Amino acid sequence: MTRLSDRSAGAVLEIGNRLSAAPSPRMVAVAFAEEVSGQVPLSPHLVLVDLAHVITLAERDVIPRGPARDLVGALLDLHDEGGAEALAELGDLYTNHEARIAARTAAAGWLGTARARREALTTAYHLLLRERLLVLGTALTRLGRRLAAAALAHADQVMPDYTYLQAAQPTSLGHYLLGFAWPVLRDLGRLEALYVRTDLCPAGCGSMNGSVAFQDRAALSRRLGFSSPLAHGRDAMWQADLAIEAMALSVTASVGLDRLAEDLMIFATAEFGLVRLADKHSRASKILPQKRNPYALAFIRGLANRLIGAQAGVAASARTPTGQMDNRMLAYGAVPEALGSCAEATDLMAEIIGALSFDGARAEALLADGACFASDLAERLCLALGLDFRRAHGLVGRLVTRLEGEERALSTLTQDELSAACHAFDAALPPVPDGLLAAAFDPKTCLEARRDVGGAAPQEVRRQARELDDTFRHRAEDLAATARRNAMALGSLVGEARSCSGRAP
Known part of the structure; x- marks a missing residue:
């Protein structure tokens, strides 16, 4: 230059x-x-x-x-x-x-x-935010579809679900993954609502209160492809909430990615052994030759941390009297960067899910001690014996405690032992039905029983996965159509400019 x-x-x-x-x-x-x-x-x-x-x-x-x-x-x-x-x-x-x-x-x-520099920069900022929101939205639809596809493929694959990192209940890998697709869809809804507010044109406001020279704000808005002028001139120039909202979207979406990344980092350890990251998403240790570090997941976790800090910075910079320029100094760079980084991390997570391998034999081995089936056993006793759940819960809790004292797993419990324990607990209880214990300890039977909306039954998982895939597909088409409209408007502006200057289009 x-x-x-x-x-x-x-x-x-x-x-x-x-x-x-x-x-x-x-x-x-x-x-x-x-x-x-x-x-x-x-x-x-x-x-x-x-x-x-x-x-x-x-x-x-x-x-x-x-x-x-x-x-x-x-x-x-x-x-x-x-x-x-x-x-x-x-x-x-x-x-x-x-x-x-x-x-x-x-x-x-x-x-x-008839304008301040702030008007020009703010309008350019709205154009860039609009663009970055569409990129992030499209990345979210790709991740949502990838999660839905993986859930559909693994609707029958049983695994333990965990609370406090302790085996809790049986689930399927498909049901587990769908639990992350729904937050992605909510992120997309938040993004679409923010896009509507961003797609308003600040141009033509003068310094903040209009100008003596009539600027025709509707024409400015139309030429730049906005849906309409931003209604109030001073609000257009000094609003701080959109920057905070955009950062909140980036943080919410990145924390959603982080939660999945954190789980997968745990599941990929030798101690759990449920999943294996592809080599292309791992990094070798330079001192420990046995290690494959889940670097891509650690990167996503680090990004969430960074964006949380950036959001705090943008919010703090907005806490000024109105009419102060320092609430834009950070936002002009930080907000588009946050949206762009979040989009890149979202696409990285979609790639990770696509290449992830799952160890079904290991998942079944982790279920073998029966700990995941304790609540199923309590529920089945409640339904079969007319025992209120609190008492059924207490009965099974006592059984678990007794078996622990005998250094036995819950899965070693026999039907006769269960019947004897129920009789000792309350002699007035009816007999335990034959097959109740076997049904409570069978992973497939446990999944099939969870047929209600949102449950882990394979047919319900497949239904939700197909619906989500269809929803994400339609949302992606809408985002692409919006991007095309914007590109056409800006292309028309450049064409009009060439005509105005006497240059060939």
Whole structure:
């Protein structure tokens, strides 16, 4: 990039107008450099915002046609060149952008007509957020479909479910995985609601209260592909809640990924041995030759930690009086980065699930001691003997305690021992039906009994998996259609700009 002159820097920083001295080298190196580094991803969107601004104001005869044509031509040059280095000595992204335009045309002075830099940057920020939300939403649909497919494939594969990392009840791998698909769907719902609020155009607000020059906010919104103008000018310029909400979405989605990653890290240990990560998602130890470290899962866990901290930073920066610029300094960079990182981690988790292998024999071995079937046994006694559940629970608890004292597993309990224990507990109880103990200790029978909505019965798991896959597929189609509409609107804007400047489309 050709370095811009000190004269250009002085002009865009208003040296010789309101200020009499250039910014100190220390302020440039410390403050300006940090600010502009977070704004660089907004650069291509800022060009589009400026094109819409110039074309709309020229259409209203606010900017004369000749300078407007020159401005549009210079902006198209920037659009066609793509990204460019942002120099800290030129201030923020807006003044960098202004200097690059001033180097191409004397009409640059018209660019700031009836607006503050904040309006241009905020509008570019909304465009970028809109884009990142669609990317994250699409990643969530891919993960949701991958989880649904894995659940469908493993609807019959029994395994222990755990509470407090202790064997609790029998389940299936399919039912377990569906437990993570539903939060993904809720993340998608939160994202879609946030998208509606983000898809409102801040452009045309002047500094915050409108401007003397009529800017035609509806036309600006239409040219940039927004659903409508953001209703209130001051709210458009100073709102802090959308940034906090977007960070909350990133945190919620990443914590959902983390919870699955944490489980899989435990299940992948030799002590559990239920799953095995593919080598492509593992990393070797440099000192312990026997180890395959679940690096991809650890990365996802670390990302959740980082985004929780970033959310706190964005929320804290918003806690200012209104009309303060520091609540945007962090958000311009942190929020799009968080959404992008979350999307990448979501796709990584989908890839992990697709390549994960499950050890069915190990799962059955972990069920063999019968501990997972204690609550099933209590329920069956409750139903068969007319015993209230609290008493049935107590009866089975005493049996477990007795067997532990004898160094026996619950699975070694016999039908005769169960009958004797029930009679000793309450002689008025009816006889224990033949086969009750065998049914309580059979994993397949236990799963088949859980037929109600949300249960682990294989047919219910398959029903939910198919429904979820269909839902995620339709949501992905909707997101893709929205992305196409946005691309068409912005493509039309660039085409209109080429026509306005006299250039071939």
